Amino acid sequence: MGKNLLKGKRGIIFGALDENSIAWITAKIIHQEGGSFVLTNAPIAMRLGKIDELAEMCGSEVIPADATSIPDLENLVSKSMEVLGGKLDFVLHSIGMSPNVRKGKPYGDLNYDWMHKSLDISAMSFHKVMQTCEKLDAMNEWGSIIALTYIAAQRTYPDYSDMAQAKAMLESIARSYGERYGQLKKVRVNTISQSPTMTRAGTGVGGFDAFLDFAKNMSPLGNASAEDCANYIAVMFSDFTRMVTM
Numbered sequence: 001m002g003k004n005l006l007k008g009k010r011g012i013i014f015g016a017l018d019e020n021s022i023a024w025i026t027a028k029i030i031h032q033e034g035g036s037f038v039l040t041n042a043p044i045a046m047r048l049g050k051i052d053e054l055a056e057m058c059g060s061e062v063i064p065a066d067a068t069s070i071p072d073l074e075n076l077v078s079k080s081m082e083v084l085g086g087k088l089d090f091v092l093h094s095i096g097m098s099p100n101v102r103k104g105k106p107y108g109d110l111n112y113d114w115m116h117k118s119l120d121i122s123a124m125s126f127h128k129v130m131q132t133c134e135k136l137d138a139m140n141e142w143g144s145i146i147a148l149t150y151i152a153a154q155r156t157y158p159d160y161s162d163m164a165q166a167k168a169m170l171e172s173i174a175r176s177y178g179e180r181y182g183q184l185k186k187v188r189v190n191t192i193s194q195s196p197t198m199t200r201a202g203t204g205v206g207g208f209d210a211f212l213d214f215a216k217n218m219s220p221l222g223n224a225s226a227e228d229c230a231n232y233i234a235v236m237f238s239d240f241t242r243m244v245t246m
């Protein structure tokens, strides 16, 4: 049952592919909490996924955008403000993909074109989203921007491959842009480090079941589910965390 934590707040949610996606579950919770939003994903994912189902449940519009493409992002951000009737209060970046991981390339035999893709899709896109929002003056003061990360940004996890570098870059971008956007517009920028979760992106990582058990045993409270993560995101988009950044 919602508590109207996000009543009147407007935003964009990237990355809802299917009902297991962290972004999908977060969209449902934000909707329950009274927030309104545009849903977006890469054009190819639109065809594979079922984002329209989610849009119907949440009364949202879907605007496709490849998060690595500036023209797509400009179109997305400006149209979202039109559709939602004003500037944005929140943005969820829930995007990750490594062709090297997907295609099972060993870490000692990476394809560097693919590595570029991993970094662009999973990390640089976060900068592109924020730079586009800044240039279009799309964020309200005290807005909140979140990206999802993983502890492999800071520790060694063999099967996480070049996604570890992508997440390290993502976290670094959050700090650099958080400093800038806070000064400019009091917009806060954070990453949330999620437990391993059974999603399409998650299960691309080799030895995923062992990964789940290892993470569970390491964590005093066990693994956080996608719902736990979504609840945390909702709080981070609310005014209860307005002084939390970077």
Ligand SMILES: NC(=O)c1ccc[n+]([C@@H]2O[C@H](COP(=O)([O-])OP(=O)(O)OC[C@H]3O[C@@H](n4cnc5c(N)ncnc54)[C@H](O)[C@@H]3O)[C@@H](O)[C@H]2O)c1
Pocket: 014, 015, 016, 017, 018, 020, 021, 022, 023, 041, 042, 045, 065, 066, 067, 068, 093, 094, 095, 096, 097, 121, 148, 149, 150, 193, 194, 195, 196, 197, 198, 199, 200, 201, 202, 203
């Ligand atoms: N599942 C896990 O174990 C886990 C753990 C920690 C962090 N995360 C992070 O959570 C986020 C969401 O992943 P998920 O687990 O929900 O998996 P998911 O596969 O459901 O979501 C990943 C999304 O990224 C989108 N995407 C890929 N390329 C894109 C592009 N060029 N432009 C726009 N969107 C693109 C996909 O279409 C998909 O919707 C990712 O950043 C992931 O790294 C996941």
